[in-house]
Amino acid sequence: MSEIIQHKDTVPESCLGKRFDQTLAKMFPDYSRSRIKEWILAGQVQVNSEVLTRPREKMYGGEVVEINAKVQAELRFEPQNIPLNIVYEDEYILVINKPVGLVVHPGAGNPNGTLLNALLHHYPQIDVVPRAGIVHRLDKDTTGLMVIAKTIPAQTNLVEAMQLREITREYEAIACGVMTAGGVVDAPIGRHSTKRTQMAVSFVGRPSVTHYRVLEKYRLHTRLRLRLETGRTHQIRVHMSHITHPLVGDPVYGGRPRPPKNATPELLTKLRSFKRQALHAAMLSLFHPITGEEMTWHADLPEDFVELIELLQEDNKLNAKDEYLS
Incomplete structure (x- = not known):
């Protein structure tokens, strides 16, 4: 199984001069910075409709950011019917x-x-x-x-x-x-x-x-x-x-x-x-x-x-x- 993560938002002016990955972590706090960096490097984030794969890129504010990420399931472990209290x-x-x-x-x-x-x-x-x-x-x-x-x-x-x-x-x-x-x-x-x-x-x-x-x-x-x-x-x-x-x-x-x-x-x-x-x-x-x-x-x-x-x-x-x- 996998899950599709989709978000679209505008970079706030307060993020002027901040790194791309730091900006996204602030905009989407539900996800860890390491996970956001993975999405950037995988080409799953666009800025103004263009893929940006450089986490250190500086932001100006006002850019439109779009995340289209696919989270793969961890299939290494076997599901087992063990009762839970x-x-x-x-x-x-x-x-x-x-x-x-x-x-x-x-x-x-x-x-x-x-x-x-x-x-x-x-x-x-x-x-x-x-x-x-x-x-x-x-x-x-x-x-x-x-x-x-x-x-x-x-x-x-x-x-x-x-x-x-x-x-x-x-x-x-x-x-x-x-x-x-x-x-x-x-x-x-x-x-x-x-x-x-x-x-x-x-x-x-x-x-x-x-x-x-x-x-x-x-x-x-x-x-x-x-x-x-x-x-x-x-x-x-x-x-x-x-x-x-x-x-x-x-x-x-x-x-x-x-x-x-x-x-x-x-x-x-x-x-x-x-x-x-x-x-x-x-x-x-x-x-x-x-x-x-x-x-x-x-x-x-x-x-x-x-x-x-x-x-x-x-x-x-x-x-x-x-x-x-x-």
Whole structure:
């Protein structure tokens, strides 16, 4: 499939002396500058009825610009009928509650069975949108809310909003150890120096900021609410491990389970069998990329997460009772 993009407009006088590609990016903000440059180089843009393929050409103002661009679909990935838990949908965006185990994008070891494959099946027209509309990711075993763009203008605006930190994402997590108060982790994250599939706090990494507050304390664990200021790979997992409070079940950054003394058999079993990071994207808030309306969604905690919290709460009560009796 492909999509034909057609626009015609007059260059404003305020663009006098500006580059051709810069002018078009200002005139048609629904499209990224890199995409506009591709159209110019491909001869898909006319100025005063003549094709102009020089992105650096200076504008005078008053020229009539006409775009006739063909966006080719990305046919490298196979559409697959994978169910989606849809929280919200309109003609421009889609918000889903991602389940545990679903990989977001095909890659090494995961050529199919991903969210992208599912999107191509349920929304065939999304194949002309870069990365099938995916503008941010969750790790395979992290659950919760994701927004997907269904059109190119929506995707362009969501990517820009993400870069400007205008999209709010909050998570719930269970961390190892008792944390007395909330705080901020401001530590750059980059690729691990020796383990190339892992990330780490590194002075040569990219700026990374995670805010967290305590929701509930248990004997040897803490329930947290976290807000991302940046969106680096594995950011929450790396930052919590960095401050010696890794997430329960994290197979990469968490280490061995840490059960409290005299824990019930049920809690011991749950902690040992919790084979994924206890992390859930619980809230997503943004301004709609087309209408500008402020929108917020919430996703309930998944069943395994709820069961873990209930066992930790029960452990608190049982041991508080024992301490009182002693």
